[in-house]
Amino acid sequence: MAGDVLTASGYIKHHLQNLTYGQKANGEWGFAHSSQEATEMGFWAIHVDTMIWSFVVGTLFLFFFIRAANKATAGIPSGLLNFVEMIVEFVDDNVKSTFHGKTPIVAPLALTVFVWVLGMNLMDLVPVDWIPHLAAMAGIEYMKVVPTTDVNATMGMSLTVFILVLFYSVKVKGPGGFAAELTMQPFSAKFPMNIVLLPINFFLETVGMVAKPVSLGLRLFGNLYAGEMIFILIALMYTGGIALGTFGGALQLVWAIFHILVVVLQAFIFMVLTIVYLNMAHEHH
Amino acid sequence: MNINATLIGQSISFLVFVWFCMKFVWPPITAALSERKDKIAQGLEAAERGMQSQAEAESLVQAQLGEAKQHASEIINQAQKRANEIVEEAKTTANVEGERIKTAAHAEVDREVNKAKEQLRGQVSVLAIAGAEAVLHKEVNAETHRGVLDELAAQL
Numbered sequence: 001m002a003g004d005v006l007t008a009s010g011y012i013k014h015h016l017q018n019l020t021y022g023q024k025a026n027g028e029w030g031f032a033h034s035s036q037e038a039t040e041m042g043f044w045a046i047h048v049d050t051m052i053w054s055f056v057v058g059t060l061f062l063f064f065f066i067r068a069a070n071k072a073t074a075g076i077p078s079g080l081l082n083f084v085e086m087i088v089e090f091v092d093d094n095v096k097s098t099f100h101g102k103t104p105i106v107a108p109l110a111l112t113v114f115v116w117v118l119g120m121n122l123m124d125l126v127p128v129d130w131i132p133h134l135a136a137m138a139g140i141e142y143m144k145v146v147p148t149t150d151v152n153a154t155m156g157m158s159l160t161v162f163i164l165v166l167f168y169s170v171k172v173k174g175p176g177g178f179a180a181e182l183t184m185q186p187f188s189a190k191f192p193m194n195i196v197l198l199p200i201n202f203f204l205e206t207v208g209m210v211a212k213p214v215s216l217g218l219r220l221f222g223n224l225y226a227g228e229m230i231f232i233l234i235a236l237m238y239t240g241g242i243a244l245g246t247f248g249g250a251l252q253l254v255w256a257i258f259h260i261l262v263v264v265l266q267a268f269i270f271m272v273l274t275i276v277y278l279n280m281a282h283e284h285h
Numbered sequence: 286m287n288i289n290a291t292l293i294g295q296s297i298s299f300l301v302f303v304w305f306c307m308k309f310v311w312p313p314i315t316a317a318l319s320e321r322k323d324k325i326a327q328g329l330e331a332a333e334r335g336m337q338s339q340a341e342a343e344s345l346v347q348a349q350l351g352e353a354k355q356h357a358s359e360i361i362n363q364a365q366k367r368a369n370e371i372v373e374e375a376k377t378t379a380n381v382e383g384e385r386i387k388t389a390a391h392a393e394v395d396r397e398v399n400k401a402k403e404q405l406r407g408q409v410s411v412l413a414i415a416g417a418e419a420v421l422h423k424e425v426n427a428e429t430h431r432g433v434l435d436e437l438a439a440q441l
Binding site: 072104 | 289294305314
């Protein structure tokens with residue numbers, strides 16, 4: 001590992017490696033000590049850092065919001081409650097303008113998506129070496145602090161949304177209605193021809209349906225991964241002497257300020273698309 | 286960059302967070318928000334009502350004030366009329382009384398005049414007789430001429 005850190009590509013690779021726990025090639029269970037070892041662990045391995053940081057962020061979200069919820073009164077709201085209400089109303093407005101069904105899960109789901117994703121994205125603004133360095137001092141080899149730069153985290157969320165979309169599609173339209181939606185459009189015809197068109201329709205609709213969660217997850221992942229990558233590249237400049245280091249510091253500030261926009265925007269997009277997809281699941285075509 | 290069980294773990298924590306949010310965050314906050322909305326709406330309505338009732342009270346006051354003013358001016362008019370009447374009445378009474386006093390005085394004066402005339406009549410006859418007595422003393426006997434003298438006195 002010490003040899004890795006000295007080279008630029010080693011530094012970058014090290015920063016992009018999750019702390020993976022799984023079964024090693026020799027049959028033992030434990031943390032992977034290299035990215036090759038992590039890959040060899042296959043599907044039944046877990047990114048402990050992603051899980052911990054997403055859990056920490058999610059717990060913080062619930063802690064503050066439940067505290068505010070317990071204090072919620074019809075009277076004059078105090079600081080925290082005011083802030084929480086602002087976010088809740090913002091999410092509620094978005095849900096009400098986009099979602100026309102009656103399912104009660106959608107609004108809290110949207111709130112969770114927005115605040116949780118925003119929180120995980122904001123971890124990106126913590127200087128890239130702080131937490132990994134502390135972790136290294138504690139003997140932990142790899143530490144990726146931004147869960148949304150892990151494709152597993154973003155796809156995990158988008159797949160959950162996808163499952164909810166499938167569930168509500170079947171629930172609202174009925175199995176027959178859902179099947180008809182998959183097979184009777186976009187090309188519709190009278191009796192003998194619609195049998196011919198059925199496989200074409202099914203193929204097109206399935207591709208369109210699967211593309212939704214994939215694009216939803218990958219969009220968030222891609223944006224945050226790219227942002228993280230630039231932070232890592234900027235951090236590399238600190239090793240290049242005082243002049244380059246100072247320039248890197250200025251760049252990091254500029255990029256961080258710009259990245260605030262990306263962070264909020266991506267969280268917002270993820271929330272809005274979640275609502276839109278769930279609305280489509282509730283609407284008859 | 287590996288796809289692994291983190292996918293499932295993340296899905297589970299996502300669902301758990303959503304469930305917590307749906308159970309403990311969303312309902313109390315939206316309930317408080319809608320309750321506050323109702324409260325504000327009620328407050329605004331109450332203010333509206335208050336303003337309306339104030340306007341009503343003001344117009345009522347104006348109406349009553351106008352009525353009172355009219356009433357007062359009516360009373361003043363009546364009082365003036367009554368005063369005029371009293372003055373007129375007093376004048377009439379005074380005139381009548383004055384007339385009466387004048388008449389009474391006239392009657393008194395007449396009576397006094399008559400009385401004086403009676404007295405004078407009596408005295409004149411006495412004087413005339415006395416004068417005539419003095420003139421006729423020598424030649425006329427009072428006893429003999431009494432008839433003429435009485436006739437004379439009656440003519441006065």
